[in-house]
Amino acid sequence: MKIVFATNNKHKVKEIKDLLPSGIQVMTLDEIGCNEEIEETAxxxxxxxxxxxxxxxxxxxxxxxxxDTGLEVEVLEGAPGVYSARYAGENATFEENVNKLLDALEGQSNRKARFRTVISLNINGEQQYFEGVCNGEIELSAKGSQGFGYDPVFKPDGYDQTFAEMDLSTKGRISHRGRAVQKLVEFLKKKA
Known part of the structure; x- marks a missing residue:
């Protein structure tokens, strides 16, 4: 089975490819010649x-x-949420987004947060959605060098490391994206 993963994020592509079974070939936007920006306006x-x-x-x-994935922080009423990738501005770096979040949480004792991923699958004329959630908290400072985005400051419940301190297989198993992808994989296996 060949299927396109509509992202330009190389980190996400690697995570997804590592989670999918060998019978499912993932193509990137670049591989199909889709070079235009797909505006996320929802x-x-x-x-x-x-x-x-x-x-x-x-x-x-x-x-x-x-x-699409968002980091939802309880004390910030779910922000940055759908705007996570551009929290500090339209072309903000991961580091700028993390720094803005840490500034927003300065002095806050409630640091509960959750990562939420929603996958939209468009296959054989059907639309399916798969959601994955990972609850945790925001650390006081960045820790670790793995992963991307808010991974250095997000520590999942039940673990003493941030996502950025974990190896990819552990993160893939427990993360929001990993959980959503597992639901996607189960669905695709039935279709293959």
Whole structure:
């Protein structure tokens, strides 16, 4: 089975490829010649994921899945949420986003947060959604060099390391994206 993963994020592609069984070949946007920017204009994670999977299906004809992920911080009323990737501005770096988050939480005792991923799958004329959630808390400072985004400051419940301190297989097993992908994989295995 060949399927497109609608992202330009190489970190996400590697994580996904490591989680999918060998019978499912993942193609990237670059590999199908999709070089245009797919605007994420929805107000929800579900909406942004659907925009991307629909675009690839409609414009290129490939079955496709896309994800959108947000870090939802309790004391910030769910922010940065759908705006996680551009929390510190449209072209913000991972580090700038993390620093803005740490500044926003300065002096806060409640550091509960959750990562939430929604995958939109557009396959054989059907639309399916898969959600994964990982609860945890925001550390006082960045720790670790693995991963990307908010990984250096997010410590999942039940662990004493941030995502950025974990090896990829551990993170993949317990993370929001890993949980959503497991649901996607179970669905795709039935289709293969």
């Amino acid at each position: 107000a929800t994670l579900e909406g942004n994921a659907k925009i991307k999977s629909d675009h690839v299906k409609e414009e290129y004809g490939y079955d496709c899945f896309a994800d």
